[in-house]
Amino acid sequence: MKRLKIKEVLTGGQVGQQVLVKGWVRTKRGSKNVNFIALNDGSTINNLQVVADVEKFGEELLHNINTSAALGITGELVESMGSGQALELVASEITIYGKSDPEKYPIQPKKHSLEFLRENAHLRFRTATFSAVFRIRHAMAFAIHKYFNDKGFYYLHTPIITASDAEGAGQMFRVSTLPAVEPPLNEEGEIDYTQDFFGRPTNLTVSGQLEGELGATALGEVYTFGPTFRAENSNTTRHLAEFWMIEPEMAFYELKDNMDLAEDFLKYLIRYALDNCMDDLKFLSNRLQQEEKNKPQDQRSMELIEKLQFVLENDFIRCTYTEAIDILRNSKPFKKGKFQYPVEWGIDLQSEHERYLVEKHFKKPVILIDYPKDIKAFYMKQNDDGKTVAAMDVLFPQIGEIIGGSERESDYDKLVKRMEEMDVPTDEMWWYLDTRRFGTVPHAGFGLGFERFILFATGMGNIRDVIAFPRTPKNAEF
């Protein structure tokens, strides 16, 4: 008999149908005559209730059916006598693929803290919460490729190992095959990288953007979607040492086109989640509602699905940096001295400022543009005012900066001058500058932190809970 996924059984199964299902036991409830097994195979958040007659299968077999044991079950679908489900499976044959010792299996049929499950990240997929998160994560990854493919973008694979450290996006992880103890030294007493694998210092990438620009200025519209590495000692709920980033880069796009794309893209993903992941979203939403009950009234946040719909239905606010500074300086917290950090033109906005703008003032996602050039990267297009650059940051409630992007400086002379001002080595970047020497065009792009977006889409609070195997300072288990 062909095995059916539990999702297929629950959505399309007919009473009287003979089926074969395979999966893992979520819970078993025993009694004298009959056992109830909640079986889950990962295809859906919902379990299939299996009814096993004690006399038919015997105590010994049923004794080995514990939480997380792997089973194959053949039987007939019947209308359920219980109230929790419409259909259930009356077992006629049970195969135990793998037992699960209940005294040793760490995940119990009870609520666990996310911290505990993080320490058992190898098994947390077997919980309802994490299976939901990772199904949604998959759906979002798929939707990202679909979105760009449908729009005629090409998926460009930029390198993981790079010799460029010019972007200054953060501390990098060194890639080397030289011995860690007593590496070869040159005449100056420094490590001799000419003897290293690549004959020069190399690192794990912090961004595929610069290479993305090379692709965009020939293929037109490209995007990258790959792992990115930052060796920053960041210990927060929003940072990982290894995370995934989506970086579209488009020729002939100016800042406004870039903003339009970013907003349309985010809304597409949210719509895709609402259309395709509703069971999982409902589960996560209920879970969050339970947690919210323990919080004081004023700290409660909007219900998850409502929040997703809200973002979908409202235009993002577009606001210049200069306007944002005015708003902040006229705000109550500023006048009452509640902000910890100063607010004046030229400073980089702090979390507290961004949160005020997004959560208190506009109460919608905000795209901030035209930042002072001194707080942004060298490659951003310099505006005519001589003070600002065509940068854009998309700010989301709770998460903060979810997208950072800009129109790029396409003028060779302006770019070189800016690089020199900011001590970016122009000689090492000859290949990048060639895009401006040969057929340069206005172009723009942005980077979306995949995990930060998944935080928003799932309502989870810690970035370590939306990536399967989180890499953070002092933690590379599994």
Added chain:
RNA sequence: UCCCUAGUAGCUCAGUUGGUUAGAGCGGCGGACUGUUAAUCCGUAGGUCGUAGGUUCAAGUCCUACCUGGGGAGCCA
């Protein structure tokens, strides 16, 4: 990296101004009972109190250092 906070049973926690043999609920195990829904009821096992020092007649409790988790900040996506 900085500030705050926590580490006691498999999990979530309680443990008074330092004072006998460190507790509960859940989970596990055994039994009873029942078409059950995180079942219910009865019973039972299970702990070097994060690690290393120190103070004291006496430390889960006080002090110091370190490790790890959580929250916030910085850096950023």
